[in-house]
Amino acid sequence: MQITFPNMGSAVYAFKALLESLGAEVVFPPPITKETIDLGVKYSPEFVCFPFKVNMGDFIRSIESGVTNIITATDFGPCRFGFYHAIQERILRDLGYDFRIIALPQGDLLEFKWLKTFDEVCELKGLAKISAGIKAVKLFLLKAKIIEDIENAEGKYRCREIYRGDTDRIKKELLERLDSTNNVAELSEFRKVIKAEFAKMDMNKDIEPLKVFVTGEIHVTLEPYVNRDMKKKLGNLGCEVTQTLSLYDWVIHKFHMNFHRKYMAQLAKPYMPLDIGGEAVWVLGEYIWAAQHGYDGFYHLYPFTCMPEITARGIITNKLFKQYNVPPLFVSLDENLAEAGLVTRLEAMVDLMQGKRKKNAKAKETMDSFMARESKGYIAEQHARQIKNKS
Amino acid sequence: MDSMVTVGMPRSLLYFKFYPLWKTFLEELGCTIVLSPRTNKNIVEKGVELGFNELCLPIKIYYGHVAYLLDHYPDLDYIFIPRYISLDPQGFYCPKFLSLPDAMRGNFEHLPKLLVWEVNAKEALKIQWAIKLGAKLGANVTRTTAAYQKAVKSYKDFKAVIKGGIFITKALNALEKGEPLPDPRDMQRHPITIFVLGHPYNVYEDYTTMNMLDKLEKMSVNVMALENVPSEEFKNRVKIGGKFDNYWGNEQEILQTSHYLFDGGRSAVDGIIFIISFACGPDSLIAEIVMRDMQAKKIPYMSLIVDEHSGSAGLETRIETFVDMIKRKKLGGAN
Numbered sequence: 001m002q003i004t005f006p007n008m009g010s011a012v013y014a015f016k017a018l019l020e021s022l023g024a025e026v027v028f029p030p031p032i033t034k035e036t037i038d039l040g041v042k043y044s045p046e047f048v049c050f051p052f053k054v055n056m057g058d059f060i061r062s063i064e065s066g067v068t069n070i071i072t073a074t075d076f077g078p079c080r081f082g083f084y085h086a087i088q089e090r091i092l093r094d095l096g097y098d099f100r101i102i103a104l105p106q107g108d109l110l111e112f113k114w115l116k117t118f119d120e121v122c123e124l125k126g127l128a129k130i131s132a133g134i135k136a137v138k139l140f141l142l143k144a145k146i147i148e149d150i151e152n153a154e155g156k157y158r159c160r161e162i163y164r165g166d167t168d169r170i171k172k173e174l175l176e177r178l179d180s181t182n183n184v185a186e187l188s189e190f191r192k193v194i195k196a197e198f199a200k201m202d203m204n205k206d207i208e209p210l211k212v213f214v215t216g217e218i219h220v221t222l223e224p225y226v227n228r229d230m231k232k233k234l235g236n237l238g239c240e241v242t243q244t245l246s247l248y249d250w251v252i253h254k255f256h257m258n259f260h261r262k263y264m265a266q267l268a269k270p271y272m273p274l275d276i277g278g279e280a281v282w283v284l285g286e287y288i289w290a291a292q293h294g295y296d297g298f299y300h301l302y303p304f305t306c307m308p309e310i311t312a313r314g315i316i317t318n319k320l321f322k323q324y325n326v327p328p329l330f331v332s333l334d335e336n337l338a339e340a341g342l343v344t345r346l347e348a349m350v351d352l353m354q355g356k357r358k359k360n361a362k363a364k365e366t367m368d369s370f371m372a373r374e375s376k377g378y379i380a381e382q383h384a385r386q387i388k389n390k391s
Numbered sequence: 392m393d394s395m396v397t398v399g400m401p402r403s404l405l406y407f408k409f410y411p412l413w414k415t416f417l418e419e420l421g422c423t424i425v426l427s428p429r430t431n432k433n434i435v436e437k438g439v440e441l442g443f444n445e446l447c448l449p450i451k452i453y454y455g456h457v458a459y460l461l462d463h464y465p466d467l468d469y470i471f472i473p474r475y476i477s478l479d480p481q482g483f484y485c486p487k488f489l490s491l492p493d494a495m496r497g498n499f500e501h502l503p504k505l506l507v508w509e510v511n512a513k514e515a516l517k518i519q520w521a522i523k524l525g526a527k528l529g530a531n532v533t534r535t536t537a538a539y540q541k542a543v544k545s546y547k548d549f550k551a552v553i554k555g556g557i558f559i560t561k562a563l564n565a566l567e568k569g570e571p572l573p574d575p576r577d578m579q580r581h582p583i584t585i586f587v588l589g590h591p592y593n594v595y596e597d598y599t600t601m602n603m604l605d606k607l608e609k610m611s612v613n614v615m616a617l618e619n620v621p622s623e624e625f626k627n628r629v630k631i632g633g634k635f636d637n638y639w640g641n642e643q644e645i646l647q648t649s650h651y652l653f654d655g656g657r658s659a660v661d662g663i664i665f666i667i668s669f670a671c672g673p674d675s676l677i678a679e680i681v682m683r684d685m686q687a688k689k690i691p692y693m694s695l696i697v698d699e700h701s702g703s704a705g706l707e708t709r710i711e712t713f714v715d716m717i718k719r720k721k722l723g724g725a726n
Contacts, residue, residue: 047675047696077483077638083676086635094683272493274476276486307486307672310445315497317443332445375443 001123003069003102004029004062006055009222010151011247013179014144019071020182021136022122027067029058032225036061041335043091050303050334051219052084054226059088060097068099071121076107079277079308109254142187143178144248149191150174151231153198155243158235159209162202167235170197209240210353213290216301217278217309220333221245227301227333228342234299237350242295244286245279264289271315278308287316291324296353298326304334317375327352327367330374345374396528398422398506399467401456402429404449405475405488407591410563411549412542413471413508416521419538420530424471425464426567427456430598434459439699441498448599448668448698449592450487450494457495461502469506470495475640476511481628482640485673548572553618558604560595583718584613584659586652588681589666590641590674591618599697600666601706610714615660617648624651631680642677649681653688662691662717664710669698691717 003024005015016026030036032054040057059070075082089101102120105113118133150171158167174197181187212234220226221243231241244260252258264285265275272281283300290298300316302309316328329349331342352370355363398417400406406413406426417424427434430452438455460470472492475484487494492507506527510520518539525535552562555575565572585607587594594616597604607614629646630636637643652660665681667674678694685692693713695706 045675045679047670048679049672049675078486078489080672080676082638083631083635086631087676087679090632090680090683271497272490274489276489278486280486280490305445305447305670305672305675308490310443311487311490311494314443314446314494319497 001025001069001121002027002067003071003121004067005071006058007032007223007225008219008247009224010147010175011144011222013175014140014147014247015071016179017143017182018136018140019121021139022118022132023124024069024121027062027065030061030065032058032223037335043095045087047305049080049306050226051217052080052088053335054219054223055084056088056091059092059099059101063092063097063099069102070099071102071104071117073106074103076105077277079306081277082107106251106254108256109251110256138184139182139187141248141251142184144246144251146178146187146190146194147175148246148248149194150178151243151246153194155214155231155235155241157198157201157203158232159238159240160203160205160207161235162204164236166201168232170201173197207238209238210296210350210357211294212239212241212297212299212353213286213295214241214243214299214301215245215279215283215286216299216331217303217306218245218247218250220303221301222247227331228337228339230299230301230331233343233346237346239297239350239353242290261285271319272312276308276311278302278306278312280308280312283309283312284315284320287320287326287328288324291320291326295326296357297349298328299331300328301331301333304332304336317371321371325367327356327370328374396422396468397425397464397466399425399460399464399470399503400427401453401460401470401472402427403453403456403596404491404592405473407559407563407595409473409546411566412546413473414542414566415545416524416538416542417471419541420525420528420535422469422528425460425467427459430455430596432598435598435699445670447487447670447672449590449596449671451699452592452596452599453491454495454498457499457502461499467503469504470502471506471508474507474509476509477513478510478517478640479512481636481638482512482643483638484640550618550622554621556613556615556619558595558614558616559591559618560597560604578613581611581613583611583661583714583721584615585714585717586615586656586660586663587666588617588645588648588652588663590645590668590671591616593666593668593671593697599668599699600695603664603666603695603706603710606707606710607714610711612661612714617644620648620651620656624648624655637677639673639677642673645677646680649684653684653690657688657690660690661721662713663693664713665692665694667694667696669696691720 001024003019004027007029012028019026036057039060040053044053044056062070072085074085085101085103092099102117104117122129122132124132154167154171161167174194234241249258253261261282264282267288268281268284271284275281287298300313313330321328327349352366355366414424434455435452437458438451441454441458442451457470472495474492475488477483492505496502508524510517521539522532522535549562552572553559556578557573557575562572604614625644625647628636628643629650637646652663663685665678667678682692
């Protein structure tokens, strides 16, 4: 059975390992391009959140290339994500496509509802099926963890590279190597490979880069095409990027074994005592954690109008910022985000962080005007204006 | 605890749904309720100033109401802000309801104590949550239980009147003034019925809809809303595509209503207007399903997106055109 899934950055390599272990023939979705976004926007509800539209584009391109089995994750509330597959399926059926969409329930992985999906995908029988299932989970977790390690190294080293592009090249080589490695023993040693490869890179070891924390909604944060290659832009601007959010981080959380997230939720508790969907509660915890650990800036990426994330955003700008004073930059992503405006804002943020570090006389003033601009969300203004003009 | 406790209540969001329940319950526990006024220009402007752009309109308006209460009644003991997580074990409210008290705490510097009524059917029975709230007000279990039972009864009486076809807003006004609830049999009947679909805090928010319900009545059409649909229509959960169980409580009701409209209620209704507020997450998806269903069933359907900039002229023209089209279709006429 040929099967595909939506794009989500490097995480696709982990999904591939999972499905191949179950005996499926995996076809990667075509990489996201402008065509994907245009298709997605055209056939999605106008005001739905951005990942829905991007997935929609992925599905249409996959189906048109002849791969008609699609596997996609789902949840059971409270945000819009849980509805994705049901509504996408309806729209695609109305468009006349012939395909099968298989939902992979990940609401609570300890409920083991995903076993039913495994059963649907895997064509093996009896004991072979069980052993395939175990191997699938094992390889998936190992690879997801390695992808996280590679991306952590990427965030750490890009700001130090002497020849621009070295980090990208090494990351690409490592991911390709990971993709072709399916031996558990080798994968267990992969961390050493990552270390060795980056050790070969020419680096500027004496600099003290700005330390920034990047987080947000998982799809937009992990998919570089959607977040306009945020990590790379920040690295090239000289920022050392910490991003604890990854597919591994999420899956382990869904197995109730993510103690990092439990700690973040604990930090956030006075401001938000429960998980309201998305990454909201952990974003708040991470903001506090980043402030306590001397970070210079905080970047929050989310889809335009994302319900949980904008609630978190409001609490950061109006409450947490006043207590912790770490400048936050909010990037509200959708098809209308103008690249040039984003770059200007990123540069302004870097100036601000440097000024604050050097304790410039005007640092406070700059910060106030920066926050005044940021707290209202002017991307949304542009968007609202566009809608007005249309109607 | 019988010294009067004053509780400020924003006249917004779930007020339109649960006010009779909240009112009886809190009054039975010795509270005096201070309601903010109906949404007006100042409240919307204040809310827009406090919230930021991407927030949905109802939440911005909620900020406005809370700000009004803080400005005009600085001596309130509490502000009542519910946290409705779910009303049935499979369900959820949208994330903004889940975090309503947190969002308010996060945005106002000086709030009096919040009286948070948390309801989460996933974890405990509704009455257990009521007992928790009663404990915050210093009432014992017996007293709270009695108060809650009385509240549920008055909520049921209220719903019975609404099912007869009375607008929620009319019934709520009577309730606030302490007048008897209006009698559905006194209603005027017209040949055309328009169904106004949407969340109560969008449909009955006269300021943002530019008095749409009144306008429709003046155009000699009967107006019907979700709350007037018979109770038995809400018994079976609607599954999208026959298999996906819609988890949002509010949206489940909308889908159940839309199924009623193209099934049992088809003959009672001539057209449907779906009122959606700008940036409403759940509606962005559900409206897609409703639109596709209505198209497939060939029922006249129009969706109206309202935001704080809605211009009254554009809205009025669209409604008039829609109603005229339906009248021509049903009653014939010079054309």
